[in-house]
Amino acid sequence: MGIASKIRRLFHGGVHPPEYKDLSENCGIEAMPMPERLFVPLHQHIGAPCDPCVSVGDKVLKGQVIGKPAGFVSSPVHAPTSGTIVDIKEHTVGHPSGLTMLCAIIDTDGADTWLDTLKGIDDPMNAEPSSLRDQIRNAGIVGLGGATFPTFIKLSPPKGKVAELLLINGVECEPYLTCDARLMEEQTERVIDGIHLTLHALQTKKCIIGIENNKPRAIEAMQKAVADEPNITVQALPVMYPQGGEKQLIEAVTKKQVPSGGLPVDVGVIVHNVATIAAISDAIRDGKPLINRLVTVSGLGINRPANVDALFGTPVQSLIDHCGGLKQETKRVVMGGPMMGVTLHYMEAPVTKGTSGLLAMTAKEAHEEQERPCIRCGSCLQACPVSLMPTEMAWFSRTEQFDMAKDYNLYDCIECGSCAYVCPSNIPLVHYFRFAKLSIGAAEREARQAEISKKRTKIKDARVVKEQEARAAKKAAMKAKMAAKRKASASATKKPAATDSTAAGDDKAAKAARAAKAAQAAKAARAKKAAASGDAGGDDDKAAKAARAAKAAKAARAAKAAKAARAAKAAKAATEQSE
Amino acid sequence: MAQMSLNVISSPHVHGGDSIPKVMKTVIYALMPATALSVVMFGWPALLVILLTTLSCMVTEWVFMKIRNRASTLDDYSAALTGLLLALTLPPHTPWWVCVVGGVFAIAVGKQIYGGLGNNMFNPALIARVFLLISFPVELTTWPIPVDIFGPASYGLYDSFAIIFSGDYGSLSMDAITGATPLGQYRMETGLGKTVQDALYGLYNFDHAQVAGGLVGGSIGETSAALLGLGGIWMIRKKLITWHIPVSMILGCIVPAGLFWLANSTVYPDPIFHLVTGGLVLGAFFMATDMVTSPVTFKGQLIFGFLCGLLTWIIRTWGGYPEGVSFAVVIMNTAVPLIDQYTRPTIYGAVKKTEQ
Numbered sequence: 015m016g017i018a019s020k021i022r023r024l025f026h027g028g029v030h031p032p033e034y035k036d037l038s039e040n041c042g043i044e045a046m047p048m049p050e051r052l053f054v055p056l057h058q059h060i061g062a063p064c065d066p067c068v069s070v071g072d073k074v075l076k077g078q079v080i081g082k083p084a085g086f087v088s089s090p091v092h093a094p095t096s097g098t099i100v101d102i103k104e105h106t107v108g109h110p111s112g113l114t115m116l117c118a119i120i121d122t123d124g125a126d127t128w129l130d131t132l133k134g135i136d137d138p139m140n141a142e143p144s145s146l147r148d149q150i151r152n153a154g155i156v157g158l159g160g161a162t163f164p165t166f167i168k169l170s171p172p173k174g175k176v177a178e179l180l181l182i183n184g185v186e187c188e189p190y191l192t193c194d195a196r197l198m199e200e201q202t203e204r205v206i207d208g209i210h211l212t213l214h215a216l217q218t219k220k221c222i223i224g225i226e227n228n229k230p231r232a233i234e235a236m237q238k239a240v241a242d243e244p245n246i247t248v249q250a251l252p253v254m255y256p257q258g259g260e261k262q263l264i265e266a267v268t269k270k271q272v273p274s275g276g277l278p279v280d281v282g283v284i285v286h287n288v289a290t291i292a293a294i295s296d297a298i299r300d301g302k303p304l305i306n307r308l309v310t311v312s313g314l315g316i317n318r319p320a321n322v323d324a325l326f327g328t329p330v331q332s333l334i335d336h337c338g339g340l341k342q343e344t345k346r347v348v349m350g351g352p353m354m355g356v357t358l359h360y361m362e363a364p365v366t367k368g369t370s371g372l373l374a375m376t377a378k379e380a381h382e383e384q385e386r387p388c389i390r391c392g393s394c395l396q397a398c399p400v401s402l403m404p405t406e407m408a409w410f411s412r413t414e415q416f417d418m419a420k421d422y423n424l425y426d427c428i429e430c431g432s433c434a435y436v437c438p439s440n441i442p443l444v445h446y447f448r449f450a451k452l453s454i455g456a457a458e459r460e461a462r463q464a465e466i467s468k469k470r471t472k473i474k475d476a477r478v479v480k481e482q483e484a485r486a487a488k489k490a491a492m493k494a495k496m497a498a499k500r501k502a503s504a505s506a507t508k509k510p511a512a513t514d515s516t517a518a519g520d521d522k523a524a525k526a527a528r529a530a531k532a533a534q535a536a537k538a539a540r541a542k543k544a545a546a547s548g549d550a551g552g553d554d555d556k557a558a559k560a561a562r563a564a565k566a567a568k569a570a571r572a573a574k575a576a577k578a579a580r581a582a583k584a585a586k587a588a589t590e591q592s593e
Numbered sequence: 594m595a596q597m598s599l600n601v602i603s604s605p606h607v608h609g610g611d612s613i614p615k616v617m618k619t620v621i622y623a624l625m626p627a628t629a630l631s632v633v634m635f636g637w638p639a640l641l642v643i644l645l646t647t648l649s650c651m652v653t654e655w656v657f658m659k660i661r662n663r664a665s666t667l668d669d670y671s672a673a674l675t676g677l678l679l680a681l682t683l684p685p686h687t688p689w690w691v692c693v694v695g696g697v698f699a700i701a702v703g704k705q706i707y708g709g710l711g712n713n714m715f716n717p718a719l720i721a722r723v724f725l726l727i728s729f730p731v732e733l734t735t736w737p738i739p740v741d742i743f744g745p746a747s748y749g750l751y752d753s754f755a756i757i758f759s760g761d762y763g764s765l766s767m768d769a770i771t772g773a774t775p776l777g778q779y780r781m782e783t784g785l786g787k788t789v790q791d792a793l794y795g796l797y798n799f800d801h802a803q804v805a806g807g808l809v810g811g812s813i814g815e816t817s818a819a820l821l822g823l824g825g826i827w828m829i830r831k832k833l834i835t836w837h838i839p840v841s842m843i844l845g846c847i848v849p850a851g852l853f854w855l856a857n858s859t860v861y862p863d864p865i866f867h868l869v870t871g872g873l874v875l876g877a878f879f880m881a882t883d884m885v886t887s888p889v890t891f892k893g894q895l896i897f898g899f900l901c902g903l904l905t906w907i908i909r910t911w912g913g914y915p916e917g918v919s920f921a922v923v924i925m926n927t928a929v930p931l932i933d934q935y936t937r938p939t940i941y942g943a944v945k946k947t948e949q
C-alpha cells in the first residue's frame with residue numbers, strides 16, 4: 015500500500031477532476047418509499063434484449079422473471095416488486111442516443127411479496143462451480159460498474175485461459191459517486207462473502223481489492239475484514255481517473271496490459287465490481303435476483319445528496335423527489351458519473367442495472383464553453399489512458415474519413431472523456447468518436463444489406479441468362495429439327511455438322527450447350543423419324559451417332575459446370591474484397 | 594445515418610477549465626519580463642514597434658473574420674500573441690510600415706489563408722519575419738545599440754515617434770547609434786579571416802553574462818536569454834508546454850557547437866555563445882513550441898526540437914544569414930505532419946498483441 019500510494023500514476027495518462035465526493039460520502043445507504051409505478055426496461059445489459067414473458071394485466075411477484083434472455087450474451091430481467099403489469103411499451107430511458115426502449119410498466123401493490131420458489135445454493139463452497147455460475151446467470155447479474163456485461167460470462171473463461179487473479183474494482187474513479195464506497199464500508203460482509211463465492215466459481219485462489227486513496231474508511235473496513243486471509247489483499251491506489259476502467263485497473267495493479275482487442279483473462283485476470291460481487295452473494299445465498307442497486311444522488315443542484323438503494327424501474331423523478339428535489343440553479347441532470355454519464359432529457363427515465371449515479375449539475379460544475387479549433391496542443395495525447403491520438407481521431411471522424419479514424423485505433427477508445435476534459439478548445443471529442451462509431455456501424459449494416467441484394471441480383475442475373483440460353487437452345491433445336499428433317503430426307507446416313515463443332519469448341523460453354531442440345535434434338539428428331547418411317551436398316555449408324563452426341567453433351571455440361579464454378583469463385587473473391 | 598446535433602451535450606460533463614484564451618494569455622505573461630526589459634533597454638521605439646505589430650495583427654484578424662462572416666476571434670488572444678512574438682524578432686527601430694506589413698502578413702498569409710487558427714503550417718510570426726528579412730534586408734538588420742530608457746542618452750517620446758514613423762534621427766548619425774549583433778560580428782569578422790577570439794573579444798567587448806542579461810544589440814526579444822528562459826520554465830511549470838522541444842532544440846544547437854568548438858576554438862565559438870546570443874532561447878521556448886506548428890507526440894517533439902537546433906547551428910555557422918532560428922523553425926514546420934505520422938505512440942495493449 016505504501017508504495018502504491020506514493021506513485022502518482024500507475025497507468026498512462028488520466029486526469030484528476032474535482033472529486034465532489036464530500037457531497038455524499040457521509041450519507042449512509044437509505045431505502046426509499048416504493049414508487050407507485052415502475053418502468054422496467056427489458057434491456058438493461060450489454061447483449062441481446064430480453065423477450066417479455068408476461069402480458070399486460072398479469073400479476074407478478076417480486077423476483078419473478080418478466081424478461082427472458084434472448085441469446086447467450088443476455089441476461090434475464092425480474093420484477094422488482096409485486097404488482098400488476100399495466101403495459102409493455104416503448105418508454106424513455108437514459109441512453110446517449112435519446113432512444114426509447116421496451117419497458118414493462120408495473121403498478122406496484124405495496125405488499126412487496128416475494129416469489130416463493132427462489133432458493134439459494136446450500137453449502138455453495140462445496141457445490142459445483144458451474145452451478146454457481148448458473149445461479150448467477152439466472153439471477154440476471156450484470157457488471158454494476160456501468161458496463162452491464164453479463165457476469166456469468168466473465169466467470170466462464172474461454173478454454174485454455176486460466177484466471178489467476180480475481181481483481182475487485184472498488185476504485186469508483188468517477189467524481190461524485192460514493193455508493194461503492196458506502197457499500198464497502200457498511201456491507202463489508204456481503205462483499206467479502208461475494209469474493210469467496212466468486213473465487214470458488216472461478217476456481218481461483220488470489221484476490222486483490224483495488225480502492226482509491228480517497229476512500230480511507232472503505233480501505234480500512236475491507237482491510238480489517240480480510241486481515242487473516244493472506245490470499246485476499248487490499249491495494250490502495252492513488253486517485254486518478256479512469257483507474258476504474260477495467261484495463262486501466264489491471265495495468266495499475268498488475269503492471270500488465272490487456273492485448274488490444276483481447277480480454278483481461280488473456281493476462282490471467284478477471285475483474286468484477288464490488289457491487290456486482292455483493293449481488294453475487296445475495297443470488298447464491300438466498301436466490302435473490304438482481305432487482306435493485308445503490309445509486310448516488312448528488313451534485314450541487316440536488317437539495318439532499320444521498321446514497322439510495324433503488325429498485326430498477328424507479329423513475330428518476332421519484333429519486334429526485336426523495337432527495338428533496340432540484341435546486342433552481344440545476345442546469346443539467348446526468349445519469350451516471352460526470353465523465354461518462356448521459357444527459358437526461360426526461361425525468362421519467364428509470365433507474366437500471368447500469369445507473370451508478372444521478373447528478374444534478376449546476377452551471378458551476380457542468381461545462382458549457384464555446385468550441386474552438388484544435389490548436390494541436392497535444393494535451394489530449396497526454397491525458398489518454400490508451401495512448402491514442404484523440405486530436406487525429408476527432409479530425410478524421412469529423413471529416414468522415416472513418417477508415418483513417420479506425421487506423422488511428424478508434425475502436426481502442428474507451429470513451430472515458432479524459433481527452434475532452436483537458437482540451438483547451440473545448441472540443442467534444444468523445445461526441446465525435448461516438449459519431450464515427452455510429453456512422454461506421456450504419457455503413458457496415460448498409461454494406462451488408464448491399465451485399466445481400468447484390469447476391470440476389472446475381473442469382474436473378476443467372477436466372478435470366480439461363481432463360482435466355484434455354485430460349486436460344488429451343489430456337490437452335492427448332493432449327494436443327496428443321497435441318498435434320500431436310501437432311502434426313504436428303505440422306506439419313508450423313509453426319510450432322512453440329513456434332514463436330516461441339517467437340518471442337520467445348521470450352522465455349524454456352525455454344526457447346528446449345529450445340530449439344532441441338533444434337534440431342536436432332537437425334538431425337540431422327541429417332542422419331544426413324545420410328546415413324548419404320549426403317550430399321552439404319553439402326554447401327556444411328557446408335558453410333560447417338561453415342562457421339564451424348565458424349566459431346568456430357569463434355570459441354572462439364573465445361574459449363576467448370577465455368578460456373580470459376581464465376582462463383584470470382585464472385586466470392588469480389589465479395590471478400592469488398593468486405 | 595447518425596446526425597451531429599448542433600447543441601452537443603455529450604460526456605464528459607465536467608471540464609478542466611483550460612481554454613485557448615488562457616493558453617495564449619499565459620504565453621503572453623511568460624513573455625512579459627523579457628519584453629519589459631527590452632523596452633527599458635531600447636526605449637520607447639521598441640514599445641512602439643511592439644504596439645504596431647500587435648495592433649496590425651489584431652486588426653487584420655478582425656477584418657478577416659468580418660470578411661468570412663464569423664464571430665470575432667480576437668478574444669482568443671492568438672493574434673495579439675502573434676503580434677508580440679513578431680515584434681520580439683524585429684530590430685528595436687523597425688520603421689512603422691515594416692511593422693504593419695509584417696503584422697498583416699503574419700495573420701493574412703501566415704494564418705488566415707490556411708483557414709485560421711489551428712490550420713496554419715508555419716509559425717505566423719516567424720514566417721512574417723522571414724518574409725520581412727528577405728523583402729527589407731536593410732531595415733531588418735539595422736541594430737541600434739541599447740540605450741537605457743532611464744539613461745541620459747535615451748530617446749524622448751517625440752524622438753521615438755520620429756524614428757519609427759519617419760526614420761528621422763535628427764542630429765544623431767546612424768553609425769554612432771548602431772552596431773553589429775554578436776552573431777553578426779562573429780560571422781563578419783571570421784569571414785574576414787579573424788579568429789573567433791579576436792572577432793568577439795577584441796572588437797566587441799563580448800561578455801557572456803552581459804549578453805545573457807540582455808545588454809547587447811539585437812532584436813527586441815533576443816536581448817535577454819535569461820529572462821526568456823525563466824518565462825519558458827514558468828510555462829513548463831504551468832504545464833502549458835513540455836520540456837521536450839526547448840531542451841532538445843537547445844541541445845540540437847549547442848551539442849554540435851560544443852563538439853566543433855572543442856575541435857577548433859579559433860574558428861568555432863563556444864556553445865554558451867550560441868546559447869545566449871541571437872534568438873535561440875526565444876525560439877526554443879516560444880517559437881518552436883507554437884502548438885499548432887509543432888508535433889503533438891513527445892517523440893516527435895524531441896526529433897523536431899533537435900533538428901530545429903541543429904539547423905540553427907548550421908545556418909549560423911555556414912548559412913547566408915548570421916542568425917538561423919527563424920529559418921530553422923520555419924523549415925522544420927513543414928516536416929511536422931510527417932513527424933507526427935511517424936511517431937504515433939504505442940497504444941495500450943499493442944505490444945502484447947504483436948507478441949502473440
Ligand code: SF4
Nearest residue numbers: 388390391392394437
Ligand atoms: S487537447 Fe484539444 S486542442 Fe489540444 S490537441 Fe487535443 S483536440 Fe486539439
Ligand code: SF4
Nearest residue numbers: 398427428430431433
Ligand atoms: S475518450 Fe478515448 S481518446 Fe479520449 S482519452 Fe478516453 S480513451 Fe483516449
